[in-house]
Amino acid sequence: MPSHAVAVRRRALVWFKRDLRVCDHAPLLAAQACEDALALFVIEPEWLQSPECDACHVDFALACLAELRSALAERGLPLLVRVGSALAVLAQLHSEFAYTELLSHEETGPGWSYQRDLAVAAWCKSASISWQEFNQTGVVRRLGSRAGWARLWQERMDAPPHEFDGSIKAAASLDQAELPTLASLGLAPHGKALQTAGEQAAQQLLKSFLQVRGYDYRQALSSPLTAEQACSRLSPHLAFGTISMRTVHQATEAAIRGTHDRAFAHALRGFAGRLRWHCHFMQKLEDEPAIEFQNFARVCDGLRESDFNDAHFAAWSAGRTGYPMVDACMRSLLATGWLNFRMRAMLVSFASYHLWLHWRPTGIFLARQFLDFEPGIHWSQMQMQSGTTGINTLRIYSPSKQARDQDPQGLFIRRWVPELARVPLPYLAEPWRMDPAVQRMASCVMGEDYPLPIVDDKAAITAAKDRLYGLRKTEAARAEASQVQARHGSRKNGLPALGQRRAAKASPKPSAQVARQAELFD
CATH class of the missing domain: 3.40.50.620 (HUPs)
Known part of the structure; x- marks a missing residue:
């Protein structure tokens, strides 16, 4: 049978x-x-x-x-x-x-x-x-x-997108229980003014960016004043997958081809390049999951772990460091869940170099604040901005310079640090320079109404540079840098291997393109 x-x-x-x-x-x-x-x-x-x-x-x-x-x-x-x-x-x-x-x-x-x-x-x-x-x-x-x-x-x-146009026979009833709430999950209200969620919101953001908002992208993305509108604001949607990277890429390329405005096309090409960096950084975590917890360059182990200052961390995370641009950025992030790339980099730089805080605790705190938290990008950037990759330029931001460059009229600082609302503009980036009479006139007595600087800017930076540059000069650090570059570096514009650098007698500084990797994705 x-x-x-x-x-x-x-x-x-x-x-x-x-x-x-x-x-x-x-x-x-x-x-x-x-x-x-x-x-x-x-x-x-x-x-x-x-x-x-x-x-x-x-x-x-x-x-x-x-x-x-x-x-x-x-x-x-x-x-x-x-x-x-x-x-x-x-x-x-x-x-x-x-x-x-x-x-x-x-x-x-x-x-x-x-x-x-x-x-x-x-x-x-x-x-x-x-x-x-x-x-x-x-x-x-x-x-x-x-x-x-x-x-x-x-x-x-x-590649062509995967279009789901038809229907599927249901294996269960379409009527399902109501979604849980934050309260039913045991979570307290977060208090942040978040972006609108969902696939429709993502598609609308993409459309408005590629048609109108992206025109000044390259010029406007660095300032927290202009980046709020000029950046795509798609990062939370990419993080939660309400829009695919392929959709964004193909729509961007179509917009570039479809415009006769050379300036607009130039701006959108800058955005298109960041889409590639987005996945480039995620690939690092995929290739080496341990970077979530340990230094890329293991010669940096012990560099900051024993020096963690809880008081400094508390002041930084609350936006009470005495540096107005740092505090304004932190308070803005706490309220909205978003911050533009340069200001994110400045927050991490200040924590890592001025305050000498280890990237893991500060990274955990920021991960909770960033609505667009993407692990691969986040941990790669935390280490890059902290100087523990071994291959990237040490990017140490001056909070005072960033205030003058990115908020020249003091609008952002006054919005988020109202204690400084009446401080004269010449003093707004460094209010500790006000003499007592000006402080009284501005209703901002330093040390009472607003903190004095938590650390001395020049002394802190000098100490950080001495330790990090001293470490990078060691033979062990140089050898490990070559290994990190071989595993994780960009093949298009990355550093050559250590032996090639020595043979060419090249500068120890990486290329401008590698330096730009420090910019967080928007």
Whole structure:
């Protein structure tokens, strides 16, 4: 009697993580090939309890989920939102729906998410579930060498988007329980005035930037006054995946081709270059997950750990350092969850060099404040701005100079540091220079109404340079710099290997392009 193979019913579970959208979503497209499907987002205790998570992140995600659930329902797909550890939730759903395929995007996230994915992969194998992960950025898994990475990025970004135009047969009811709230998750209100969440908001931002707002991008992105409108403001949406990098890239290239305004095209090309740097930095964490916790250059171990000053950290994190531009930027960030790249760099520079604080605690604090926290970019930038990569220029910002350059009329400082509202403009960048009579006239007595500088600018910078430049001159530091460059450096404009630098008798300073890597993505 002939044997007959039993047909296996293909049922898909689309696992949403940081890809909260419908457009250009490969797992959704793959689910259409199955007989039925359902979608899932897991609010994981590991996320909520991680040191970098803040209520503002959860609030933004919940708002994205509300829009996503509606968009998926229109296409016949239910979105389940569950609270619990991912592995337990996936196992429970498997017992209920017997899905055969788990579909998701790759994620380059913090250490807890990496460990979770390892556990999920092992469980899927033991349960005979096919887990297929799709790329959604330029980050390449198991990359053997950085050589050729730029070409791979270009190929991915130029590929046709994954359009989910049809419908999917639901494996569960479209009627689902209401989404959790911050209160039900045990989170207190965050108090930040956040950007609008969701895929529609992301698409509207992209459109307005490419049609109007991006015209002055190159000139306006450095000042906190002008960057608020002139930057794309897409970074939270890229972080939560309400828009794909490919969508942004292709729309930007189309806008460049479609404009006859050479100045506008030039501005948009500057933005297009930053999209590449975005993935370049994420690739670093993908290639070396340990950089979330330890120095790129291990010769820097012990450099700051034993000198951490809790009082300095408290003043910096509260915007009470006595340096107006630093304090205005910190207070603005605390209120809005966003800050432009140069001012972010200045905050980290001040913490790392003026206050000699280790990048890990300051990085955790900033991760909680940045609505657009992206682990790969964040930890690479924290180390770059702290001088612990071993290969990048030490970028030490003068808060007073930044105030004069980026806020020449004092509008930003007066907005966010109201204690200084009546301080005459010539003193606003350095109010400690006011004599007592001017202080009384301005209703700002230094040390009472506003702090005196927490450290002496020149002395702190001299001490930091002596320690770091002294370390970089050692043979061990030079050798390690070559190793870091070989593993993580840009192949297009990066530093040559140490031996090549010596042979060419080149300056120890990296190229201008490498120096520009210090700029945070906007």
